[in-house]
Amino acid sequence: MSASTKLSTSVKALSFLALENKPKNSTEIADAVGINASKLRRLLSLLGKAGIVKSDSGMLGGFTLNKPPNQIHLQEIYCAIEDRKAFYLNVNDDNSKKNSHSQKVNYFFLNLFSDIQVEIENKMTDITLKNILDKIN
Amino acid sequence: MSASTKLSTSVKALSFLALENKPKNSTEIADAVGINASKLRRLLSLLGKAGIVKSDSGMLGGFTLNKPPNQIHLQEIYCAIEDRKAFYLNVNDDNSKKNSHSQKVNYFFLNLFSDIQVEIENKMTDITLKNILDKIN
DNA sequence: TATAATTGTTACTGTAAGTGTAACATATAT
DNA sequence: ATATATGTTACACTTACAGTAACAATTATA
Incomplete structure (x- = not known):
């Protein structure tokens, strides 16, 4: 899954958990979202480690939100599921010697891409799960 | 090659062509850039179709810039080498039924990603090859 | 005209990455 | 005990990608 697909799937x-407001197991969530349950558990496991969801094993187990929707920011969801910076953009610097022209162009783009990433992160920090729920209902 | 790598390679x-200011063949450019010549020709071919470079076959052939560096915008380079919108971000909408919750979340992200893309494109429209050359020298 | 050098495109091969599923150890309520 | 969860690993399958090579078409030059 691409980073952006992981984010929207998450x-x-x-939001399914927010609306249901009671423990839901991976099969139920997977059905609602339209994704394989095993794959979803891998995603929810990451969200759990970040403290965004709570999970319980056993017969009455399942997943629930670990905090209210207005305290869950898009940015932290992204950071939970992706180790790289938001929407990482890369340059090819394999063959560039020190101080070469190639390397300087690389630096230019790394700076540019870094600026873009900061803007994206700022945008995502301003959006909470509650914002999204309000908007789509 | 990822979109961002294609862009920096281009x-x-x-910029190599701008500095040399005379026809250079694919082997020379490829050596300077650190990429396979055949691969580079595929990229330059796209830049040629967009009118950014001029190419000539034959013994005295090679590639030259088709307009001055201050008239070559990052945005048009990107459009030449990539058919999709700048740094396309996708959502998974395979299993979403009409008006379903899933689909609404997809729409939300498509809008968000579209906003981000517009911002990136604006940024790239403001940057010319000359800007880059001035900055890195 | 023959030749050498070049672009533009296609094809191919090996490798890496991604997808979807299954399996199973661990945990827990009844 | 048993049934039902999660969390993680493994695996087969497919897709995508990288790098290279090959070659027709084009063009200057002897």
Whole structure:
């Protein structure tokens, strides 16, 4: 899954949990979201480690939100599921010697891409799960 | 090659042409940029179709810039080498039924990603090859 | 005209990455 | 005990990608 697909899938799952407001197992969530249950558990496991969802094993187990939707920011969802910076953009610097022209162009783009990433992160920090729920209902 | 790598590779090649200011064949450019010549020709071919470089076959052939560096915008380089919108971000909408919750979340993200893309495009429209050359020298 | 050098495109091969599923150890309520 | 969860690993399958090579078409030059 691409980073952006992971993000939208996570939000689908989280908003489902927000609306249901009781423990839901991976099969139920997977059905609602339209994704394989095993794959979803891998995603929810990451969200759990970040403290966004709570999970319980056993017969009455399942997943629930670990905090209210207005305290869950898009940015933290992204950071939970992706180790790289938001929407990482890369340059090819394999063959560039020190101080070469190639390397300087690389630096230019790394700076540019870094600026873009900061803007994206700022945008995502301003959006909470509650914002999204309000908007789509 | 990822979209962002294609872009930086293209700029490396174009800035090499700008500095040399005479026809250069694919082997020379490829050596300077650190990429396979055949691969580079595929990229330059796209830049040629967009009118950014001029190419000539034959013994005295090669590639030259088709307009001055201050008239070559990052945005048009990107459009030449990539058919999709700048840094396309996708959502998974395979299993979403009409008006379903899933689909609404998809729409939310499509809008968000579209906003981000517009911002990136604006940023790239403001940057010319000459800007880059001035900055890195 | 023959030749050498070049672009533009296609094809191919090996490798890496991604997808979807299954399996199973661990945990827990009844 | 048993049934039902999660969390993680493994695996087969497919897709995508990278790098290279090959070659027709084009063009200057002897």
